[in-house]
Amino acid sequence: MDIEQFRKAGYQAIDRICDYYYSLNDKPVVAQVEPGYLRRALPESAPEQGEPWSAVLSDYEKLIVPGLTHWQHPSFFAYFPTASTFEGMLGDLLSSSTANPGFNWLASPACTELESVVMDWAARMFGLDRTFHNESKVGGGVIQTTASDSALTAIVAARTRYLEQHPGTPLEALVIYVTTQTHSFGKKAGLVLGLRVRALEVRAEDHWALRGETLGAAVEEDHRKGLHPFILIATVGTTSSGAVDHVADVGATIKEKFPSLWLHVDAAWAGVTLACPELRETAQLAGINEYADSLCVNFHKWGLTNFDASAFWVRDRNLLINALDITPEYLRTKHGDEGTVIDYRNWHLSLGRRFRSLKLWFVLRGFGVEGFQAYIRRCISLNNSFADYIRASAIFELITPPSFALSVFRLRPDASTSESASLDELNALNRAFVAAAQTQHGILLTQTDIDNVLCVRFAVGAARTEVGHIENACKLLEEVGMHCLAGKKVGTSA
Amino acid sequence: MDIEQFRKAGYQAIDRICDYYYSLNDKPVVAQVEPGYLRRALPESAPEQGEPWSAVLSDYEKLIVPGLTHWQHPSFFAYFPTASTFEGMLGDLLSSSTANPGFNWLASPACTELESVVMDWAARMFGLDRTFHNESKVGGGVIQTTASDSALTAIVAARTRYLEQHPGTPLEALVIYVTTQTHSFGKKAGLVLGLRVRALEVRAEDHWALRGETLGAAVEEDHRKGLHPFILIATVGTTSSGAVDHVADVGATIKEKFPSLWLHVDAAWAGVTLACPELRETAQLAGINEYADSLCVNFHKWGLTNFDASAFWVRDRNLLINALDITPEYLRTKHGDEGTVIDYRNWHLSLGRRFRSLKLWFVLRGFGVEGFQAYIRRCISLNNSFADYIRASAIFELITPPSFALSVFRLRPDASTSESASLDELNALNRAFVAAAQTQHGILLTQTDIDNVLCVRFAVGAARTEVGHIENACKLLEEVGMHCLAGKKVGTSA
Structure with missing residues (x-):
């Protein structure tokens, strides 16, 4: 690829990134692929002769993007957030260009x-x-x-x-x-x-x-x-x-x-x-x-x-x-x-x-200290509204007080019966709940274990998460939770 | 920065990279800055409010680029090469965009x-x-x-x-x-x-x-x-x-x-x-x-x-x-x-x-196995022509046979007097030679020590190095070497 070919390819890559962020909200959070999907789609060996960039970019769109779990998706609440900002990308790009x-x-x-x-x-x-x-x-x-x-x-x-x-x-x-x-x-x-x-x-x-x-x-x-x-x-x-x-x-x-x-x-x-x-x-x-x-x-x-x-x-x-x-x-x-x-x-x-410092420099200058603070505060506020929903819910309970932008909770049978459910039963219920929630493509969250209690984690932090995404998450978790509770009469076998 | 601002900023960054590669050959290989140059030029703290991208990019050009040692410069022969290709950059960029x-x-x-x-x-x-x-x-x-x-x-x-x-x-x-x-x-x-x-x-x-x-x-x-x-x-x-x-x-x-x-x-x-x-x-x-x-x-x-x-x-x-x-x-x-x-x-x-695999995939597809091989062979051939020059030179000698795309050599007084120079004298001469060569901004190479012999390394590998750059390097090293020999009558004090 010569310099002018790169200019063209670079513009195309930038455009693809713009398309990606415009369409991100409509994508499923988790990749809808099965293990081995990519090996089956790719040849066994590298090509003998070089291929044009158009073929490579087209395969990126066709084969790679559908296999991504979208950590920048506004409804990604799993693990911890992994930052991606335009300022950061530009820093990475220029850093990469001088190697x-x-x-x-x-x-x-x-x-x-x-x-x-x-x-x-x-x-x-x-x-x-x-x-x-x-x-x-x-x-x-x-x-x-x-x-x-x-x-x-x-x-x-x-x-x-x-x-x-x-x-x-x-x-x-x-x-x-x-x-x-x-x-x-x-x-x-x-x-x-x-x-x-x-x-x-x-x-x-x-x-x-x-x-x-x-x-x-x-x-x-x-x-x-x-x-x-x-x-x-x-x-x-x-x-x-x-x-x-x-x-x-x-x-x-x-x-x-x-x-x-x-x-x-x-x-x-x-x-x-x-x-x-x-x-x-x-x-x-x-x-x-x-x-x-x-x-x-x-x-x-x-x-x-x-x-x-x-x-x-x-x-x-x-x-x-x-x-x-x-x-x-x-x-x-x-x-x-x-x-x-x-x-x-x-x-x-x-x-x-x-x-690495280039991207951090770009971020601190692009956002300023006030912009950085505003983002942190917004995430915490979004998490607080999620925690309020859990507190008010009849089927969920917080396991610990919300911490910064993280809430840890679990599903439980309604208050009148929860005391009779064993820890093992509750853990099994919550494992089933997380598995069911993960089959919903509009959201991703993950589980943890605190002192043998199986809990669900809800971590806010994607830069595009808005209050509407939190509300949608609550609604979806409620539906999945109710479904799990209906299917498993935990602690009510007597 | 919103998506459309990023599109504009991204195009600009791509253009800067193109400019960089067009002008690379004319830049000094080594940064012409003194320790502390950047701290003196930058404020003590991050800005309170975010700054526009144009200000950041302008500072990148003004403050960062002049402080870079240009590892992609065709006359960079120091250490070992560090690869940077357009295919690799595009892979890094898309990888960064999904984090x-x-x-x-x-x-x-x-x-x-x-x-x-x-x-x-x-x-x-x-x-x-x-x-x-x-x-x-x-x-x-x-x-x-x-x-x-x-x-x-x-x-x-x-x-x-x-x-x-x-x-x-x-x-x-x-x-x-x-x-x-x-x-x-x-x-x-x-x-x-x-x-x-x-x-x-x-x-x-x-x-x-x-x-x-x-x-x-x-x-x-x-x-x-x-x-x-x-x-x-x-x-x-x-x-x-x-x-x-x-x-x-x-x-x-x-x-x-x-x-x-x-x-x-x-x-x-x-x-x-x-x-x-x-x-x-x-x-x-x-x-x-x-x-x-x-x-x-x-x-x-x-x-x-x-x-x-x-x-x-x-x-x-x-x-x-x-x-x-x-x-x-x-x-x-x-x-x-x-x-x-x-x-x-x-x-x-x-x-x-x-x-990380994205950029390697882009490189292997963009170059193909044949393109990859051709590049390796070209670097070895360029190094062989450098080694031939050293072999034919009256003031340099190879220390070991050239290995792949690396030659290790040293400056020596002419054959008639070299036997009378002590190892310490020869090492001092070569240390002075490397230091002098490093003040020449058209080339960068580094030294090493093999079994107490101070030697000079010449490593070929930047993707844009041509036979003309090798010839220039030989000419420049000859001049610096002659100058060092004239200044220090090593081994000829008697």
């Missing part, structure tokens, strides 16, 4: 410098203490691929610091702390690093939030066993229920009693609420600023910026660099040797990286 | 299925044994972010298998094998995973390639010390010099004597040469097909596909899944439970992932 890996300053000064500046913009927007700003030259911010990567990076830095402070500790005795509500990447990090993971118990009456007391008791117990907990992954907004650990309480316990324990705060989903001053107390800003060693907020979830944009801040950049710096001759540069620039390759696990 | 994380089949069937198919296309193009194809349902292919990620994933799977076969082995006794020529990600993987790394010595007379004999002696030595080597990272085309380990020889040693040792072949840069039948012997296809447990080829280096597109194949997919599967309730799906689909989240370290 700068940006692993050190010289490899692309603009990549490094823009990331350093834009992460400070984000830090200011969230009210983070100056020590987390790149400008402080003490801590700093870097854009990682995912929250899993951010957590892995924190764990590696924490392990390195711990082993320097406690030389000779066997790796087998190290323990990563999470809670029973932490995202599965905590356990996965244990698999990846070959380390123990302990999931601390949290309680329903605390809305599944970790307290300092629980942490303290666990550490003392493990110390008695000869184990060495070295990092706690606390969460602001868990995936299951949006639970928010008491960061200040937990942090105070760490500072007072276990200063070798690294505090990583995973606010991958809910951290964007820090942009709104009125939400900072709920989102644990004070605790983060006082105690966190590292923090992760994914702009690519609820932060209007296309994947990948996992913002990761550390209080002390030297702990990262100390853990990860390998500089072979072929990566040495004059400025790197002089230490006058950030070489971001030492801030994450890989070497190569995209020019 | 599908694709961590399991349901989250986006098209993402999973296209990746499964396109990785089989690539496997066929490279002549990989059927066991590596997804279609075999035994092994399979997945697109990772980087070669570092691919290697980390291989190491985690290898460690899990080894510890299952040798329960109770302390982590401190495990050893990752690389060679002194392996990319720095090998040592970095040791830092990340907290494991020992041993760099096996390779010899100049073997052109820095690992032999089975060296491996065998090392394993036996380590076993005597109570250590447990569990993975070897062999390389096809090292970063320093393009060295190619003897995969079949090494593999036979492993199979015969140390079957618990995992063989990962890192062909991140040179693996794309497998597309050309006449290069498969050099690129170790037979050894890979017979012995490799895993293989990495980065399409985003020399493979015409924009970052990120690190192709990673395994001989036995269950070893990956076994090492990495965590399935919490909120990620369970009907098809996943039934095992009828690939859930790619269990094939890599993170959960979220881009729809």
Whole structure:
């Protein structure tokens, strides 16, 4: 494809994206395809000769689009939102066009410098203490691929610091702390690093939030066993229920009693609420600023910026660099040797990286802080109206109070009979309910398990969701719920 | 930005990319900026109100483009190439527009299925044994972010298998094998995973390639010390010099004597040469097909596909899944439970992932296998003409035979005096030469260190490099070299 062919193809691609967003509301949320549909439709091998773009684009429309689950659909309430904005796309496009890996300053000064500046913009927007700003030259911010990567990076830095402070500790005795509500990447990090993971118990009456007391008791117990907990992954907004650990309480316990324990705060989903001053107390800003060693907020979830944009801040950049710096001759540069620039390759696990800050820059400039705040507030308001519907419903109940833009609820037989339904029966009922709701193509939501209770999650966040979509969702869930209840006389067999 | 504003902004962005490629040849290869240039030019905080796209795009042109090192410049010969093609950009753009994380089949069937198919296309193009194809349902292919990620994933799977076969082995006794020529990600993987790394010595007379004999002696030595080597990272085309380990020889040693040792072949840069039948012997296809447990080829280096597109194949997919599967309730799906689909989240370290296969599909269809081969052959031919120039030169010498599209050479005083120059003097001379060459804005190349010899690397691969650019590079290097030699009478002080 030459430059003029690209101009034409590029315009066409832009037009297709416009068509996509004009028609999105009318598409089924979930792809209506069966496993293997695409392999059956495609040839076994790449073509010998190149094909014209028109053939490729036509196949994209015909074969790929119908196989997409539409995460940008205004009635997508599953998992957590994955952001896609025009500003983000344009950033990705321009980033892709120059293909700068940006692993050190010289490899692309603009990549490094823009990331350093834009992460400070984000830090200011969230009210983070100056020590987390790149400008402080003490801590700093870097854009990682995912929250899993951010957590892995924190764990590696924490392990390195711990082993320097406690030389000779066997790796087998190290323990990563999470809670029973932490995202599965905590356990996965244990698999990846070959380390123990302990999931601390949290309680329903605390809305599944970790307290300092629980942490303290666990550490003392493990110390008695000869184990060495070295990092706690606390969460602001868990995936299951949006639970928010008491960061200040937990942090105070760490500072007072276990200063070798690294505090990583995973606010991958809910951290964007820090942009709104009125939400900072709920989102644990004070605790983060006082105690966190590292923090992760994914702009690519609820932060209007296309994947990948996992913002990761550390209080002390030297702990990262100390853990990860390998500089072979072929990566040495004059400025790197002089230490006058950030070489971001030492801030994450890989070497190569995209020019990710460009899209975040475009988003922050395009929306402005006020536009960003308005979007967050609107999502929370939409979720509140959903939660009000659940509260008023005769067949649904909230399992936990709504958290930011997430509601967790379940179907139940009417109040008079619900007490006689067993947990197993209720779980079976709700599994059937989720399965039935997922066959409705106008909506997508997913289930979770909180302390053995099968619940349904409703996460608001697609940029085009309006109040009408919430109302439609309520109506549809009511219908499916009534149908499930009619089919299964749970708890009323007597 | 609404849909029609995006259409306009998108057309503008496409036009800017066209302008960029029309003007690329006239730009300096390296950014002409000083550290801190961008922070000084940008405000401290994000704007309160959103700004119009025209202001953002104008700043992109004014502030970002001049700070880019132009990896697509036809006179970029540094590091390794980073691919950027129009086909790749269009794939990235459409992928970005739907923002599908694709961590399991349901989250986006098209993402999973296209990746499964396109990785089989690539496997066929490279002549990989059927066991590596997804279609075999035994092994399979997945697109990772980087070669570092691919290697980390291989190491985690290898460690899990080894510890299952040798329960109770302390982590401190495990050893990752690389060679002194392996990319720095090998040592970095040791830092990340907290494991020992041993760099096996390779010899100049073997052109820095690992032999089975060296491996065998090392394993036996380590076993005597109570250590447990569990993975070897062999390389096809090292970063320093393009060295190619003897995969079949090494593999036979492993199979015969140390079957618990995992063989990962890192062909991140040179693996794309497998597309050309006449290069498969050099690129170790037979050894890979017979012995490799895993293989990495980065399409985003020399493979015409924009970052990120690190192709990673395994001989036995269950070893990956076994090492990495965590399935919490909120990620369970009907098809996943039934095992009828690939859930790619269990094939890599993170959960979220881009729809990366789209751009590889566009590239393979746009170029066809023949177009892909033609590009690889052209780069090798250009490099051969550069190597011929070095061979004929009175002031330069090749340090190793050219490897694929990479030449490694150094400046030397003329033949009559070179024997009297010490290694330190020659290294200092070449360090000065690289520094001087890097101040010339018409070219970029980087240095390396092979067994304490400071060398200069010349890597061909930008899609727009023509024979004229090679000739210009030779002329410029000759001038800079002559100037350095005139300034420093190395080895002739007597």
